[in-house]
Amino acid sequence: MTLKISRGYSRRRFLGTAGGAAIGALALPHLSRAADRPIVTSGVQSGDIGTDSGMVWARADRPSQMLVDVATSESFANVRSLPPIAALPESDFTAKLLLENLPAGQDIFYRIRFRDLADINVASEPVVGRFRTAPADRRDVSFVWGGDVAGQGWGINPDDGGMFTFATMRKHRPDFLLHSGDTVYADGPIRSEVTLPDGKVWKNLTIPEKAKVAETLDEFRAAHKYNFMDEHLRAFNAEVPVFVQWDDHEVTNNWSLSKQLPAAYKERNIALLAARAARAFHEMYPIRASIAEPGRLYRTLSYGPHLDVFMLDERSYRGPNGPNQQDAYGPESFFLGPEQMAWLKRGLLNSRATWKVIASDMPLSIIVYDDAPNRQGSEAVAQGDGPPRGRELEIADLLRFIKTSGVVNTVWLTADVHYAAAHHYNPDKAQFQEFDPFWEFVAGPLHAGTFGPNELDNTFGPEVKFIKAPGPGKQNLPPSAGMQFFGHVGIDGKTGQMTVTLRDRADVALWSTTLEPKPV
Template sequence: MLDRRALIGGTAALAAWRFLHPGPAVAGGRRTATTDPFALGVASGDPTADGFVLWTRLADATGDQAVGFEVADDDRFRGIVRHGRCLARAGRAHAVHIEVAGLPPGRPFYYRFHHAGMVSRTGRTITAPVTADRLRLALTSCQHWEQGWFTAYRDMIAHAPDLVLQVGDYIYEKSFGSGPDVRRFGTADPVTLDDYRARHALYRTDPDLQAAHAALPFVVTWDDHEVENDYAGLQGVQTTDPRAFAARRAAAYQAYFEHMPLRRASVANLYRRLRWGDLATLHILDTRRYRTPQPCGHGGHVIDGCAALEAPGATMLGTAQTRWLSDGLRTETAPWSLIVQQTLFARLHLADGPGARWSDIWDGYPASRRQALAALQAPEVRNALILGGDVHSFWLNDIVRNPERGDGPIVASEIVTSCLASRNGPAALFGPAKRLNPQVRFLDNDHAGYVLVDLDRSRAMVDCRAVDDLADPASPTRSLARGIVADRRPGFVS
């Protein structure tokens, strides 16, 4: 007998492939790169029980332009449930954000845009359910345009997750590292608003990324490369002048919001909460905008004996976000609490010595980690999963109550995805990590890819999926490792 999830997933995947590719721009016509106003694709995100956000951006437009949209309950648009017109403003790069509401819960919907007699490709999205027994997530991070093809998205679409969690480094602002590249940025590092807009637009021309956005709703949060490598709050690393960095960050932030399927409220605070019925709450964090500078030097580096590590006021999340997370966990009602954030949370002992640590991950902010762990131990939290990326490697970790000492009961489970398309993490840091860190249940620093997470009321099933060859645009993606977290039993099942 066919597994119900496999049957539903297979049906959804077939439906997705049916509408992923652009249709004719006009009746009987053909779409061309020079005439298609929707060459940057379509996207949806942040689904709620009654709606979602729809996005597109007109390519090569001038002046403010009117854009029409349609939402239907079928992919042939016979049952239109919402339609209207909005203004694509030149001052916002002709980006369109439609916040759709008032729809029935737990349903797939299809959408498209109209402009100047032309029609966008069709996108598929969903409303969140009110009650749910299952949730499939795809966790992804770190996609470098130059360093690999985005072929993992094809495998992701085939597995038909309900949501894609993109936890940062959606774009890269710089070239780095040795090794062959599959393509080039072709421009200098972005600094101005126009620069960042151009970098985002370049990414949106990738066919696999476009297909994923059209097929699947995204839930996004940023990390450092959307602005500048290893920045912290208002302190840059490459851009050392404070005024120049503030201007660069503001430009990068505006371009990010212009290109992501986000609600207007997220401009003020990117951290937010989404609920998947009564099964899971997604607590989506921002670990860049509010953090204080890394201790004992700018940017990520190995520190040891650093007195500033416990400096008063040192924080990863800032006061308001820390309180928001604690309040949300104290009032949790779902069996699964998902902490969707950017980087490695577990204590990572290094070969440099017992006191050494990498400053740019949670190890550089131990007070913030203690606060987060205290919040995760609220009696209302039944199962805590911490989801992250950033470190270009796969990790499955048990999180203990006292990570600095490495003792105490397991209180949470951590899932870290590798880069979707980039070079792996530094071997000097991660090579000995499994031997030095007993809380690490699985580690792979040799592959890129993404992670599938299947939740039901009895367990979380984790599948680390790896691309065989980032330089091969036809490379297959396969399962690298699997893990299970059982209900009310934190830590990975042996």
């Protein structure tokens, strides 16, 4: 079926329909007016967009069939209705669908409703979402990134505007969000009230499942559903695709297979907790499934001639957290692991995109201790000053490969540490020098406690060009303190220049730089 191409749409009209019951029964004559309809519980999402396709997602409140209509105009002229997808208790009534055969560089509108499996003549009111497919030509590209949502007990506080950073990011009308992980804090209970140092009270919306650490599959699911209660997050998801990766708090703080769980956990098996968390994560986001490895999260997302995004998984294949001081590479020092490393090298070598963004859920040279109070053990890559050791051996090998293979225009984007920073990596100032200079940009938290700054490791020669962090004695600041950060990337379609800007939740541009691409 040929879809009619629309060159624009009314933002006001779209936003008026995106968050809830968008199209009435008169627009859909077959829709029952039954009082007890299914409900779209958590808004809609899109993600993993390509030039001709994209994933869409929604959740119902009962056994249902998800019905999806897709069009290239908000009027849904020449609409294409797709076959139903089951939403059953086994997936917590979530369903997702890959929309295919879409035109490149086009605004796509989708409409989701659920048909009750107990009575197929009864259906929910529909919810509308949109995304823009990746361009086939060299048009401008704009996206935002960050991580860390509902952490440290800072949940949805209506008195503070809720998860306000998502409303700020949406104003930029980005092509997508690169979510750098810690999408939830499954290990972080949300209490109804938190007393601040100045005596004021932070008041959270709460649900029973967030009163404790997540251990069961339903509790992990609930951690994600809690975030979807926020109106700003739902409005953002309806309009902006998400490219999502996970870090540690989707399971528990600093988890690896050697994790010794604290007393709050009755379930002591970290592998079982991680398996439950992974299932909930895949159910709750519009991630493309991997045929080669079901459940795989590392993947390449190509967003037109100017951009390839390499989404890393630095959690699933790592060796145990610990000293990580090995001089030789082996299972104890795995971070990406051999298979993911081989995939990344192939992808970088074969990429013809102007920019190769490496989406790393953890920073390269910021020291993150596994046992922070005692400043011991390794959670991230950095092992302390000196030549590469432990997990740094893997990164050294990758940086050497990028240089010797002639791969150009790599940029690393990350979050995790709950402050904003810009690092330029200079081989002349590094202990390991077999690499070309590159940039790493750090953003977040999007809605969590603000921390830092952390120490830097000199192995790869990071130079701090910008930093915004609370500083000593001012750790775990609430979102109301205003130190919530996201990054914005703009790629000029004509010149290929990349402009990176670090912003706070009030949309103040804190720091910016424009990078000139080398010829590919």
